[in-house]
Amino acid sequence: MYYNWTKDTNTEELKIVCNLIKNGELVIFPTETVYGIGANALDSNAVNKIFIAKGRPSDNPLIVHIANKSDIDKIAKDITKMEKKLINSFMPGPFTIILKRKECVPNNVSAGLDTVAVRMPDNIIAKAIITYSGVPIAAPSANISGRPSGTSVDDIRKELEGKVSAIVDGGKSNIGLESTVVKVVDEVPVILRPGKVTPEQIEKTVGKVVIDSNVFAKPKKDTKVESPGMKYRHYAPNTKCKLFYAKDEKDLIFEINKQIRIYNNVVVLGFKEHKDKINVKENNYIEVSSKDNIEEYAKNIYTDLRKADNLNANVILIEGVEKKSFGIAIMNRLLRTCEYDYKEL
Ligand code: TXA
Ligand code: MG
Numbered sequence: 001m002y003y004n005w006t007k008d009t010n011t012e013e014l015k016i017v018c019n020l021i022k023n024g025e026l027v028i029f030p031t032e033t034v035y036g037i038g039a040n041a042l043d044s045n046a047v048n049k050i051f052i053a054k055g056r057p058s059d060n061p062l063i064v065h066i067a068n069k070s071d072i073d074k075i076a077k078d079i080t081k082m083e084k085k086l087i088n089s090f091m092p093g094p095f096t097i098i099l100k101r102k103e104c105v106p107n108n109v110s111a112g113l114d115t116v117a118v119r120m121p122d123n124i125i126a127k128a129i130i131t132y133s134g135v136p137i138a139a140p141s142a143n144i145s146g147r148p149s150g151t152s153v154d155d156i157r158k159e160l161e162g163k164v165s166a167i168v169d170g171g172k173s174n175i176g177l178e179s180t181v182v183k184v185v186d187e188v189p190v191i192l193r194p195g196k197v198t199p200e201q202i203e204k205t206v207g208k209v210v211i212d213s214n215v216f217a218k219p220k221k222d223t224k225v226e227s228p229g230m231k232y233r234h235y236a237p238n239t240k241c242k243l244f245y246a247k248d249e250k251d252l253i254f255e256i257n258k259q260i261r262i263y264n265n266v267v268v269l270g271f272k273e274h275k276d277k278i279n280v281k282e283n284n285y286i287e288v289s290s291k292d293n294i295e296e297y298a299k300n301i302y303t304d305l306r307k308a309d310n311l312n313a314n315v316i317l318i319e320g321v322e323k324k325s326f327g328i329a330i331m332n333r334l335l336r337t338c339e340y341d342y343k344e345l
Pocket of ligand 1: 031033034035036037060061062063096098110113115116117119139140141142177178179180181192193226227228
């Protein structure tokens with residue numbers, strides 16, 4: 001069933017949706033980062049349905065969503081001072097913390113690890129669904145494994161309809177990129193996946209932060225990674241993608257125009273200001289955002305990647321952003337989108 005709550009949460013429908021969760025069914029719901037495919041995190045059969053619906057490798061663990069900080073103790077244990085400080089500073093919000101797992105959390109949620117990823121979304125609809133379901137909700141991003149995450153229902157309806165019991169529409173996701181994932185190792189917060197909560201913000205709060213080496217690099221085959229999600233192709237359309245960044249925009253425009261001559265039939269995902277300088281047909285230029293608005297860039301990127309894919313080009317050329325602050329998260333995703341086919345000029 002499709003429920004439209006873009007204007008208001010419908011309380012009758014909320015009961016139906018929460019009953020589905022209680023009964024072990026899957027529900028797609030909005031969060032402030034991206035849409036999630038949710039199931040009762042304490043029901044391993046329900047959780048298993050998520051892996052099947054997404055075609056997700058079973059060694060990639062899920063994030064458990066809660067509505068109140070007091071619920072953390074129900075699923076995690078031995079929480080350290082540093083972890084508490086991070087929780088109090090960044091929750092609710094686009095922030096996930098890896099904690100020691102309590103026994104009641106089924107193995108498949110955590111893909112057999114002794115940890116559990118916990119997040120408290122800052123979104124009215126997500127909060128209501130978690131609260132009235134009365135259980136923590138395990139939810140990965142709403143997309144078939146490997147595809148761009150869903151940031152609007154229009155983007156994912158075709159892909160996932162029939163695989164879930166309900167889809168709740170809360171409009172376009174506010175942030176558009178998945179949460180920052182942090183694990184505290186030897187008292188130092190390590191960013192496993194960058195997001196809207198930036199390294200600078202974490203450092204300001206607790207004095208130190210480390211960015212995991214796999215955030216920009218391609219994990220080597222068969223090596224252990226802290227966050228299994230880093231191993232897989234991700235956030236990717238079917239069309240081949242190439243990523244470019246230059247401090248000087250003249251260099252960037254020159255390079256993109258050169259690539260257009262090489263590949264012809266290309267789609268360009270670029271800045272509004274560059275449209276007139278890049279030699280593609282009007283319809284093959286997708287304006288992701290204004291030059292200096294990375295918030296807008298993040299919000300649009302997954303929808304635009306899907307749009308670009310539908311144009312059946314030989315290649316999608318993408319103008320990247322500077323790897324700093326929230327731009328780190330954007331570039332982390334785009335590097336995977338492009339399977340590390342990246343040129344910095
Ligand atoms: O913003 C978000 O985080 C969205 C919304 C729906 O909350 N969720 C999301 O889930 O992005 P997913 O499944 O697409 O990504 C979860 C990431 C994966 O990279 C996974 O490997 C990592 O979190 N992860 C989950 N549990 C972990 C654990 N116990 N240890 C290390 N990494 C973990
Ligand atoms: Mg995902």
